[in-house]
Amino acid sequence: MGANDNFASMSAAALRGEVEDLFARYDNLLNKGEYEKWLEMFAQDTLYRIVPRENFEMGLPLATWHCESKAMIEDRIVAIRKTLMYAPRYVRRFGSGIVVEGWQDGLLKVESSYLATETLLDQVTKVFNVGHRYDQLINENGILKFKSRVCVYDTILIPNSLVFPL
């Protein structure tokens, strides 16, 4: 919530509550398609990646999303807004198992799992992507922001819906 911006001196319990809240707001914005507000949750200098687990574990560079700056994420948002080549669908993200590892060199390391469903208009809802989120948060002007978010998904199949962020 940001009433207390001194995240480094918070108790582990209080900090965990802040991160839970942050992640819930993140998913909520994406689930409602509010991409421009979502963009503001990233730090000025940021890294945002979505990569298959096999490549991640082997250190290979292939990524479905690879944005090294806020501007690159913004470009992708514009592409989503303008493109008409995808069938209309809803993507919904579910976060779970948030583990706050603690501050190191001004960065707060967090790990969690996510599950994303996709629903095409006249079809049943399907699980289309699950994986691990490796995050680094930073205190930017009293607000926790994503210095990096790396979503590592379990399948090696690249789903169409990964045009939408996780």
Add this chain to the structure above:
Amino acid sequence: MGANDNFASMSAAALRGEVEDLFARYDNLLNKGEYEKWLEMFAQDTLYRIVPRENFEMGLPLATWHCESKAMIEDRIVAIRKTLMYAPRYVRRFGSGIVVEGWQDGLLKVESSYLATETLLDQVTKVFNVGHRYDQLINENGILKFKSRVCVYDTILIPNSLVFPL
């Protein structure tokens, strides 16, 4: 928990914890089929709806569930208890991404996502419904209760299992 019933003066963090606990108990009661206890989580004067997203966003009135009072919810519980026309199945609800927006005019606005699975006796478990919960909570005699819960689901297909509440 209700040891502290002064929800309006709680810190954002403490209030978030109360809401997390409330939502977990709600899902837990439904998952165990304890519908009569679940009913008690609603305010005397309440609204409970389950609606497809398309209709919700266009403001259309179609709803799979539409209960304008506790008595109407109770009628549906009786129907579930008495009806034998559905194959036996288990429905399980998973809440995620709880965002507490804060108090306004005596009501606490909360948004979250839910995923529901259904398991027919001799079949594998399937995701059958996911969506967004728009809630308004009220302090009724020192206990947080649902003044309204609107579950907006992503698909337009109406699943059989929506005879069971979410």
Add this chain to the structure above:
Amino acid sequence: MGANDNFASMSAAALRGEVEDLFARYDNLLNKGEYEKWLEMFAQDTLYRIVPRENFEMGLPLATWHCESKAMIEDRIVAIRKTLMYAPRYVRRFGSGIVVEGWQDGLLKVESSYLATETLLDQVTKVFNVGHRYDQLINENGILKFKSRVCVYDTILIPNSLVFPL
């Protein structure tokens, strides 16, 4: 976390935070295949079971996993590490709806739901098992550990992947 090991005198809110953290770390270790660290979350004298709901509700003894001690869990870990008869797959666990019931006779009762996905290497991710977790936690040398965890799953089909723990 364990900075405060006096769990019995904690507020309900603080205790709930500790349990949330514990469960997140549990799922996280399993999701990363760190079974040896996961084993350390169980009490010296422990019970770990995975059982189908129908059998659980009828009090029948059939169980997919039935470990009455840490040593028995360890045996299963060794079996997982050594066996090559299963196709490579990722299993991911999602906890939800954690309800902390409170201390009784030195044990903390907790209930929650879980959903597990499985991903075979060249296939899409599937929900393969969902159910209810009935847990009893104990304070062992200032750390909350599992005195018993019973995972009761909704389907009666026994999935291959239950060679992996939940």
